[in-house]
Amino acid sequence: MITPQINPFIRKLEQLFPLTPEEKDLLQSSCSRTLEFRADKDIVREGEQPTDCNLLLEGMVFRYKVLEDGKRQIFSFHVPGDIYDAQSFLLETMDHSVATLTPCTIALIPHETMRQITEKYPRIGRAIWKDTLVDAAIFREWMASIGRRSAYQRIAHIMCEMMVKLHTVGLADDHRRIEWPITQAELGDALGLSNVHVNRTLQELRKHGLITLKDSTLVVHDWEALQRAAMFAPLYLHLKSDRPGRHNGERPTA
Amino acid sequence: MITPQINPFIRKLEQLFPLTPEEKDLLQSSCSRTLEFRADKDIVREGEQPTDCNLLLEGMVFRYKVLEDGKRQIFSFHVPGDIYDAQSFLLETMDHSVATLTPCTIALIPHETMRQITEKYPRIGRAIWKDTLVDAAIFREWMASIGRRSAYQRIAHIMCEMMVKLHTVGLADDHRRIEWPITQAELGDALGLSNVHVNRTLQELRKHGLITLKDSTLVVHDWEALQRAAMFAPLYLHLKSDRPGRHNGERPTA
DNA sequence: CGGATACTTGAGGGTTGTCAAAATATGTGG
DNA sequence: CCACATATTTTGACAACCCTCAAGTATCCG
Numbered sequence: 001m002i003t004p005q006i007n008p009f010i011r012k013l014e015q016l017f018p019l020t021p022e023e024k025d026l027l028q029s030s031c032s033r034t035l036e037f038r039a040d041k042d043i044v045r046e047g048e049q050p051t052d053c054n055l056l057l058e059g060m061v062f063r064y065k066v067l068e069d070g071k072r073q074i075f076s077f078h079v080p081g082d083i084y085d086a087q088s089f090l091l092e093t094m095d096h097s098v099a100t101l102t103p104c105t106i107a108l109i110p111h112e113t114m115r116q117i118t119e120k121y122p123r124i125g126r127a128i129w130k131d132t133l134v135d136a137a138i139f140r141e142w143m144a145s146i147g148r149r150s151a152y153q154r155i156a157h158i159m160c161e162m163m164v165k166l167h168t169v170g171l172a173d174d175h176r177r178i179e180w181p182i183t184q185a186e187l188g189d190a191l192g193l194s195n196v197h198v199n200r201t202l203q204e205l206r207k208h209g210l211i212t213l214k215d216s217t218l219v220v221h222d223w224e225a226l227q228r229a230a231m232f233a234p235l236y237l238h239l240k241s242d243r244p245g246r247h248n249g250e251r252p253t254a
Numbered sequence: 255m256i257t258p259q260i261n262p263f264i265r266k267l268e269q270l271f272p273l274t275p276e277e278k279d280l281l282q283s284s285c286s287r288t289l290e291f292r293a294d295k296d297i298v299r300e301g302e303q304p305t306d307c308n309l310l311l312e313g314m315v316f317r318y319k320v321l322e323d324g325k326r327q328i329f330s331f332h333v334p335g336d337i338y339d340a341q342s343f344l345l346e347t348m349d350h351s352v353a354t355l356t357p358c359t360i361a362l363i364p365h366e367t368m369r370q371i372t373e374k375y376p377r378i379g380r381a382i383w384k385d386t387l388v389d390a391a392i393f394r395e396w397m398a399s400i401g402r403r404s405a406y407q408r409i410a411h412i413m414c415e416m417m418v419k420l421h422t423v424g425l426a427d428d429h430r431r432i433e434w435p436i437t438q439a440e441l442g443d444a445l446g447l448s449n450v451h452v453n454r455t456l457q458e459l460r461k462h463g464l465i466t467l468k469d470s471t472l473v474v475h476d477w478e479a480l481q482r483a484a485m486f487a488p489l490y491l492h493l494k495s496d497r498p499g500r501h502n503g504e505r506p507t508a
Numbered sequence: 509c510g511g512a513t514a515c516t517t518g519a520g521g522g523t524t525g526t527c528a529a530a531a532t533a534t535g536t537g538g
Numbered sequence: 539c540c541a542c543a544t545a546t547t548t549t550g551a552c553a554a555c556c557c558t559c560a561a562g563t564a565t566c567c568g
Contacts, residue, residue, distance in 0.1 A: 067402055073402045091387055095394070095395075122376070129344060143400060146446060151523075184546075199547065199549090231321055235301075235347065236349040238345050238347075438514075438516095447557090448557055451557070453515065454516090457516090
């Protein structure tokens with residue numbers, strides 16, 4: 001009954017490790033403080049030294065860095081349930097920033113609480129650690145995208161990834177329709193492309209009948225074809241309940 | 255006295271967290287089994303389910319993935335002291351491979367031992383966790399390089415990074431000369447470039463008097479200029495002893 | 509010493525970037 | 539609820555950076 005909004009996080013951790021009722025209660029009560037942010041606002045900035053970890057309850061955020069010459073690289077997009085700055089628990093200084101894509105609700109977990117929980121309940125500690133490792137796996141896949149996939153494949157790939165991530169937290173019933181609050185400029189900064197080229201490549205995807213993207217909504221018309229176009233293989237997301245047939249088109253490691 | 259070669263790892267962890275003598279002894283005795291590999295051999299392959307974590311004692315390795323269409327992306331290069339597959343402790347299946355660059359000696363730490371150590375000595379657990387977070391920070395920086403830096407900047411940047419990493423483990427006395435067992439093709443696969451373009455860009459760097467690269471040795475003639483050319487800001491490496499003047503040319507977060 | 513690997517060079521093309529401006533959508537205040 | 543300012547998307551023209559293919563040279567290692 002305490003702060004029921006924290007469920008997305010618990011649901012997510014349970015995907016990684018089963019939790020006991022006691023552990024769940026503990027997590028619920030650990031993040032009593034919540035904050036609200038409007039869209040397009042920085043939550044944390046590079047160089048800061050946070051005192052709490054942030055848990056996203058509602059909305060979407062992204063992590064990014066701006067280089068000396070003004071160019072921006074976006075590192076990740078996050079959905080409800082993500083504890084997107086777990087790293088601040090162990091790394092003193094932020095090496096990047098976090099900003100909202102949409103209006104957001106976040107829960108705060110003081111680092112001291114993190115320390116106590118992880119020490120007393122090593123299983124929870126491992127679950128959160130594991131979550132940060134999946135994060136890193138996603139960074140690697142993005143590296144592969146930016147480094148070795150074409151613009152067309154990159155855009156298809158990130159769409160597959162968002163579809164699966166949102167499906168996992170119950171925000172995409174089938175693999176067909178999701179909220180898409182990402183502008184073309186942001187998409188470019190995430191994929192190492194210019195906004196102009198993103199625009200032209202999106203038109204290609206539409207022309208091929210793979211997607212519709214309008215009114216902040218992405219509709220995927222051919223989920224299997226999109227995955228093939230992206231060379232998408234969701235192993236890197238390390239989903240526990242990766243039932244056969246769940247992500248059609250997935251290939252075993254050849 | 256037990257397996258003295260493990261020192262590079264302990265030295266590294268101590269950079270992250272101070273360790274007690276008891277903790278150090280424990281670490282020493284935990285990785286009694288070692289393996290030798292020749293150059294250019296796979297150590298772990300995508301799809302496998304390792305039972306031990308690997309700790310690099312001597313030599314250099316890299317992590318990589320080959321996409322469906324045969325293109326390769328290299329994710330990281332590792333130096334002695336790196337526990338480059340800590341993730342296998344918590345993520346069952348490898349989502350990428352690891353191969354040697356040079357002949358290597360590695361120590362094996364069974365996952366069961368990892369579990370016991372991290373449970374009994376949360377400080378060590380946090381140190382290793384922290385190390386995986388620094389790993390992730392480096393992935394992000396590489397993403398920024400591939401996505402938003404020019405070929406010239408990318409190559410300069412990775413040279414700065416390797417210089418600092420090797421300096422940290424005592425393999426670069428000044429910031430001037432390091433072993434460089436990385437071929438131009440590998441460099442291209444790490445930076446999202448073709449080997450041909452890497453070759454031409456290296457010639458640019460030489461022409462500008464920044465480096466000499468010959469006989470698997472990199473000599474940096476102007477450390478500050480190289481960092482400027484790369485837009486290198488080592489904050490993302492989260493080095494503890496980042497004394498002022500250590501990395502000249504470093505800029506505070508503007 | 510010889511085969512394999514790595515490096516270098518040239519030519520030409522394609523993907524993607526930049527600049528600029530128009531068209532459309534979005535949101536906020538009155 | 540409209541109006542206006544702002545943000546986003548779209549289009550065009552052109553250039554640049556980087557890729558591919560191909561072949562030759564140098565180097566390494568067994």
